[in-house]
Amino acid sequence: MHKRTATGIKNSIENGLKTGPLLRLLAGTVLLAGCMTTAPKTPDTARAAPAALDLPPMKIFSPAPTQTTTRSNASIARDFLDLSFALETGATLERFTRFEGPITLRITGERIPASLGYDLSRLMDRFRSEAGIEITRVPANQPASITIETLTQDELSRRAPNTACIVVPNVSSWQEFRHARRANLSWTQVERRERLAVFIPENVPPQEIRDCLHEELAQALGPLNDLYRLPDSVFNDDNIHSVLTPFDMLILRATYAPELRSGMTRDQVAAALPGILARIHPAGAGRATVPVQPPPPAWTQAVLTAMGDAPLPQRRRAAELAVAIARNEGWSDSRAGFSWFLMGRLAVSSDRAQAHLALDEAYRIYAARPETRFHAAHVAMQRAALALSEHRYQAAYELSAGAIDAARDAENAALLASLMLTESEALEKLGRTQDARSVRLDSLGWARYGFGSDDEVRARAAEIAALAR
Structure with missing residues (x-):
């Protein structure tokens, strides 16, 4: 994924930016090096074989x-309020904000990737x-409510x-952003949204550009x-x-319901939400709502440290602390x-041994619920990579092949390609050469969307191939 440290995230948000996507967990990368801040290294000899891939x-x-x-509508209302009236730092937003009136959008930048338009x-x-x-698209030389600008x-x-990418009010x-005063960029000072900019890197894989579009435009329009x-x-x-x-x-449909307007307080929005949700989501009426409590600050900090750029031993200790807190809280949800x-x-x-135990437990938790099916596919990729590296080829095949449909439904090409490449290597070792070739060829088209450049696609294929040796 697009790397950001915990400190960098916090500083960006406090300076008025909303950053995203955060630590995308490198779903398409085999992280057997145990490091989430850099792509794993492989010997030159491991890269040589796939270099000739057509x-x-x-x-x-x-x-x-x-x-x-x-x-349930009750859970949606609860989450709507918590999403709309706070920032990730814990800062409270005193008023509800959105665009009022027509919304226009333009794209600017010296180089606009072809995939962005689609x-x-x-x-x-x-x-x-x-x-x-x-949202109405307007030419680049016209004023717009939302400007998407590409840059390196x-x-x-x-x-x-x-x-990785940011949205700025x-x-x-x-x-204009470079020369703006910090106070003018603060979301806490916004009374209603009139114009803002989304800045997206141009020289990253198409999937990363798309992910930025989804998260940043959603936050430009709605919750922060x-x-x-x-x-x-x-x-x-x-992520x-x-x-x-x-x-x-x-959530976005509710944000632009006619019953709401910029400047409303949390209590006013809370009073309007039951009627709004009854109208736009009648199927959610009367459904059971599981109560939730905010995570302890120590858990959130442990997760941020584990995902950050601290030395690996410190990150491991932070992850172990996160697990300990989750167990102490009695969680069995996605946080656990x-x-x-x-x-x-x-x-x-x-x-x-610890890696196997932890990944098996993560998979058990995620696989138990339909709403965490995509999460289970991410874990399956890691378990399949472990199996491949340990020459358990049948297990590697079953784990990777079993998660492919979820990765495709999630539209995660990096994960999809990695699963298929892992499946292909396992099939090759199991003697199913023709099937292996077919799966590998299919994977490479997805890899080009998920990983970008031809060199990067070949490098990722080499990394996975090296696991089976």
Whole structure:
């Protein structure tokens, strides 16, 4: 994923930025080095064999049938309030804000990747059909409510270190952002949204560009907070979801309900939500609502440290603390699964027994619930990579092949390609050469969308191939 440290995230938010996507967990990378801040290294000899791969055209996801959330309206109302009236730092937002009136959008930048237009068009169609939000695209030289500006990753990092992409209020260009006073960029001072900018790197894989579009535009339009307790949302710093979910679209539809307006207090919004949700989501009426408590601050800090750029031993201790807190709290939800997942991934390089135990437990938690099916696919990738490296080829095949449908449904090409490459290597070792070749060829088109450059695709294929040796 796009790397950001915990300190960088906190500073960016406190300076008025909303950064995203956070620590995307490198779903398409085999992290047997146990390090989440850099791509794993492989010997030159391991890269040599796939270097001659003849890569097929890039594959892209087609529009999927519209889905609906199965959540209760009471839980949606609770989460709407917690998402809309706080920042990730814990700072409270005193007023509800959104765009009032027509919303326009433009794209600027010296280099606009070809994939951006397609993915943006798909997203705007979803905003219109699922969230009831009409956004009009205007030429780059016209003023707009939302400006999407592309720039290089280096340029972005110089002004906003440790961020992947950002949304900023009260500006319409990178130049304006660079010269703006910090107070003018603070979300806590926004009374209603009139103009803002989304800054996205141009020189990253198409999937990362798409992920930035989904998260940043969703936050440009709606909530600014993230909640670890949400298993079915991009508004969650575990970043399992690559694209906006049915829950997210319902949150945005409620945000632009006519019963709401900028400037309303939390109590006023809370009073309006039951009627709004009864109208836009009648299926959620009367459904059971599981009570939740905010995670202890110590758990949140432990997770941030585990995902940050501290030395590996410190990150491992933080992950172990997160697991201990989750067990003490009696959690069996996605927060518990994420704690075990972090511990397992960080233990791979130094304690295989602990890695197996933790990843198995994360998988058990995630696989038990339909709403964490995509989470289970991420864990399955790690378990399959372990099996491949330990020459348990049948297990590697079953684990990777069993998670492919979930990765495809999640529209996560990096994860999908990695699972398919792992399956291919396992099939090759099991003597099913023709099947292995077919799966490998299919995987490479997805890898081009998920990983970007031809060199990176070949490097990722080499990393997985090296595991089986």
